[in-house]
Amino acid sequence: MEYKTLQLRYDSGIASITLNRPEKRNALSYELIDELLQVFGEVASSPAQILIVTGAGAAFCAGMDLENLKGLIGRPAQQNLQDTATIARLFRTLYDFPKPTIAAVNGAAIGGGVGLATLCDFTLAAPEAKFGYTEVRIGFVPALVSVFLVRQVGEKQARDLLLTGRIFGAEEALRIGLVNEIVAADKLMQRAEELAFQITQNSPASLRATKRLLSEYARAQVDAEIRTAVQENAAIRTTEDFREGISAFLEKRKPHWSGQ
Secondary structure, three states, X not given: OOOOOEEEEEEOOEXXXXXXXXXXXXXXXXXXXXXHHHHHHHHHOOOOXXXXXXXXXXXXXXXXXXXXXHHHOXXXXXXXXXXXXXXXXXXXXXXXXXXXXXXXXXXXXXXXXXXXXXXXXXXXXXXXXXXXXXXXXXXXXXXXXXXXXXXXHOHHHHHHHHHHOOEEEHHHHHHHOOOOEEOOHHHHHHHHHHHHXXXXXXXXXXXXXXXXXXXXXXXXXXXXXXXXXHHHHHHHOOXXXXXXXXXXXXXXXXXXXOXX
8 A cells, every 4th residue: 555644664574664754743644643543454464573663854753743733723522532532543553553563763752753652562762862742831631642651651750741741852761661772863773673573583473462461451441541531632622721822832932821
């Protein structure tokens, strides 16, 4: 299948997906989200044993696309729920992916981009990579990513990252457990492929069973938390602070919060 917003390559049992909107810092457009869901399905049913995800250009994924953000203001409640459910499905598909996954984070991973970067089984990052759960800075709520972040780094660290919305570097991401390794930018994909090759030496049946086991441990709780997160994500879009935050972000000015 031909894709417009990403590239898919197969080589020696390894599938590599490159988010390919470098002029937009690989931001998550509706088209990219749809194509990611399609390509995940394609790779899952392919002979490939490992999936690598990276970004083209200077960024890994800079969060939601600006054009998408503009369209969020004033959307009907049902549309908000549908949009949020689609993003939840994207994250859940990657979290439950039946084959081992590796993220090669070549640059900024912000908002939803952090979800893609850290929901992989292994996350490798270039020293220049930056991370941030910045939703509260634009009147949004980091509902969906919070479901997984708490599991990855613990509640105290998650509260820090989610409530401050601050940007942090690869070293801190490594220290708190969001990143497995820091690798020089010019060696990042090489290291990802080396790790992928190492994993392919294991039993494919055992790998699939282990991935399934890990997903099943907390399935019921994750399902319940995602349902709550979808409702919160949709609800925040009806607030004055959301409208002000998005408008201020697009207009490159400081927001004036009403708290409503």
